[in-house]
Amino acid sequence: MKFKITNGDFFTRLTSQHLLGIYSALFITGLLTSNILGSKIIQIFGLQMPSATIAYAITYLMTDVVGELYGKKEADHLVFVGFCSLIVSILIIRLAIILPSPNDTSAFNQIFNSTTRIIIGSLAGYIVSQTIDVFIFHKIREISVKYKFIRNNVSTIISQFFDTLVFSFVAFYGVVPKISSLIWGVFLAKVILALFDTPFFYILTRNSVRKEELEKEEHEDDEKNSE
Numbered sequence: 001m002k003f004k005i006t007n008g009d010f011f012t013r014l015t016s017q018h019l020l021g022i023y024s025a026l027f028i029t030g031l032l033t034s035n036i037l038g039s040k041i042i043q044i045f046g047l048q049m050p051s052a053t054i055a056y057a058i059t060y061l062m063t064d065v066v067g068e069l070y071g072k073k074e075a076d077h078l079v080f081v082g083f084c085s086l087i088v089s090i091l092i093i094r095l096a097i098i099l100p101s102p103n104d105t106s107a108f109n110q111i112f113n114s115t116t117r118i119i120i121g122s123l124a125g126y127i128v129s130q131t132i133d134v135f136i137f138h139k140i141r142e143i144s145v146k147y148k149f150i151r152n153n154v155s156t157i158i159s160q161f162f163d164t165l166v167f168s169f170v171a172f173y174g175v176v177p178k179i180s181s182l183i184w185g186v187f188l189a190k191v192i193l194a195l196f197d198t199p200f201f202y203i204l205t206r207n208s209v210r211k212e213e214l215e216k217e218e219h220e221d222d223e224k225n226s227e
Contacts, residue, residue, distance in 0.1 A: 020070060023062050023204075024078055030058030031082050032089050035122065036112075049189040056163075057193040060156045063133055065204045068148065072138040079130040086126060090119060121170030129163030152201045153194055160190040 034052035042051045059082065067075035093112050097105075114122075133155050140151035164187045172179055 016069070020066065020074070023066050024081070027059050027062035027066075027078055027082060028085050030055045030062070031086060031126075034059075035086065035089065044189060045192065047185060047189040047192070049186050053186065053189060053193065057190065057197060059130070060133055060159065060194065061197045061200060063130060064137055064152050064156065064201055067134060067137050068141075068201075068205045072134060075134045075137075076131075079127075079134060082130070083123070083127055086123065090123075117175075118171045121167040121172075124170055125163040125167035128166050129159040132162055133159035148202065148205065149198050152198055156194040156197070157191055160194060161187055164190065 034056035037050065037052040037055055040051040041048055042054075043049075063075050063078060066078050097109055097113055136158055137151050137155035140154060164183050168176075168179055168183045168186070172182065176182055
């Protein structure tokens with residue numbers, strides 16, 4: 001176990017591994033759902049964005065929560081599992097499109113048949129941004145364990161910028177006019193969502209205390225692997 005939970009809390013009946021499973025499930029749900037919802041454009045506070053933006057924001061919250069409670073190694077593992085899940089889901093969807101059907105599947109194909117550039121952009125944006133998010137979060141935590149909102153928001157906002165930049169250029173460069181306007185508009189919407197997830201970050205980590213000996217154990221493991 002990586003942390004203990006204060007007596008009297010709602011989560012006292014759940015072990016740390018149970019909670020890790022819940023956080024991981026929320027991460028994968030947000031990730032896979034975001035790939036399905038991308039075709040609908042929504043408007044929040046006057047800003048237009050893919051509806052997938054809300055679902056994808058859950059992934060950054062969960063990597064920060066897992067990183068805060070279980071350490072960088074577990075957060076990196078979650079990112080890797082998410083990447084594998086994303087590839088598998090893409091392959092399954094492509095297979096469903098290819099297989100013949102007795103019914104009219106034009107609407108189905110229109111929704112799920114993403115272009116190759118969008119698929120590559122999605123994968124590239126994911127792995128780059130999530131890796132940056134975990135890295136910055138823990139670098140800030142090494143400097144100070146106080147002010148959790150700083151590492152939560154700084155890591156998320158910077159990584160969201162790289163996600164938007166990488167995805168937009170790979171998927172839409174040369175296709176969408178004024179791509180810079182698209183990037184800044186979507187990024188601003190993501191910043192707003194990132195600020196809104198801060199209370200949830202505090203709620204999910206408020207009664208959890210990471211054990212120093214486990215952090216030391218993780219550090220020793222990293223040193224052994226580097227030898």
